[in-house]
Amino acid sequence: DQQVKQNSPSLSVQEGRISILNCDYTNSMFDYFLWYKKYPAEGPTFLISISSIKDKNEDGRFTVFLNKSAKHLSLHIVPSQPGDSAVYFCAASVRGGSEKLVFGKGMKLTVNP
Amino acid sequence: GAVVSQHPSRVICKSGTSVKIECRSLDFQATTMFWYRQFPKKSLMLMATSNEGSKATYEQGVEKDKFLINHASLTLSTLTVTSAHPEDSSFYICSARRSGRIDEQFFGPGTRLTVL
Numbered sequence: 001d002q003q004v005k006q007n008s009p010s011l012s013v014q015e016g017r018i019s020i021l022n023c024d025y026t027n028s029m030f031d032y033f034l035w036y037k038k039y040p041a042e043g044p045t046f047l048i049s050i051s052s053i054k055d056k057n058e059d060g061r062f063t064v065f066l067n068k069s070a071k072h073l074s075l076h077i078v079p080s081q082p083g084d085s086a087v088y089f090c091a092a093s094v095r096g097g098s099e100k101l102v103f104g105k106g107m108k109l110t111v112n113p
Numbered sequence: 114g115a116v117v118s119q120h121p122s123r124v125i126c127k128s129g130t131s132v133k134i135e136c137r138s139l140d141f142q143a144t145t146m147f148w149y150r151q152f153p154k155k156s157l158m159l160m161a162t163s164n165e166g167s168k169a170t171y172e173q174g175v176e177k178d179k180f181l182i183n184h185a186s187l188t189l190s191t192l193t194v195t196s197a198h199p200e201d202s203s204f205y206i207c208s209a210r211r212s213g214r215i216d217e218q219f220f221g222p223g224t225r226l227t228v229l
Contacts, residue, residue, distance in 0.1 A: 004156070041223075045219075046219075089157065095215060099215050105154065
């Protein structure tokens with residue numbers, strides 16, 4: 001049972017345009033969401049997170065939006081840069097509980113120069 | 114800061130042998146480390162949570178006798194795949210938590226295990 005879903009395996013965008021990565025979850029207990037970025041042969045690195053008490057969190061070019069009623073979050077990257085090309089994982093957790101991270105399958109983003 | 118290393122990065126072994134993978138937090142102490150497994154085109158699946166000085170907590174469906182975890186110090190956790198079989202071939206990633214914050218979890222580069 002996939003509790004965190006990234007339904008699109010890949011996305012290709014032009015440099016300078018917006019990249020929108022989507023993530024859906026099924027467990028209503030999740031209250032903290034994270035995005036990780038992974039380059040080949042490296043471990044995932046933390047990018048940005050959002051608590052369920054917010055609907056938006058922004059950090060430079062990266063913004064995460066959370067729609068709790070739809071159990072959906074998205075990561076917006078604008079403007080996209082070729083160095084953003086990587087696999088992006090969405091993860092969710094229940095704070096105050098085990099705080100384990102539940103990951104989606106990942107989405108490969110390619111930003112073309 | 115917050116660097117986590119794994120060794121080896123890649124290992125090929127014969128069926129029936131045991132393989133040990135090390136996970137080290139290089140510049141911080143980690144009371145909690147996690148071991149994940151990733152199959153091709155699949156998500157990272159948590160195998161177990163390792164706490165320094167105590168027994169690891171395994172996720173449902175993960176055989177504790179097959180995947181031995183030792184967290185002997187605040188900077189080192191090891192995963193031993195015992196009597197490895199081809200179905201154990203996978204990408205194993207560890208992570209270490211620097212503090213109580215969920216986003217303070219730092220990942221190693223992973224170990225590719227191939228069992229012949």
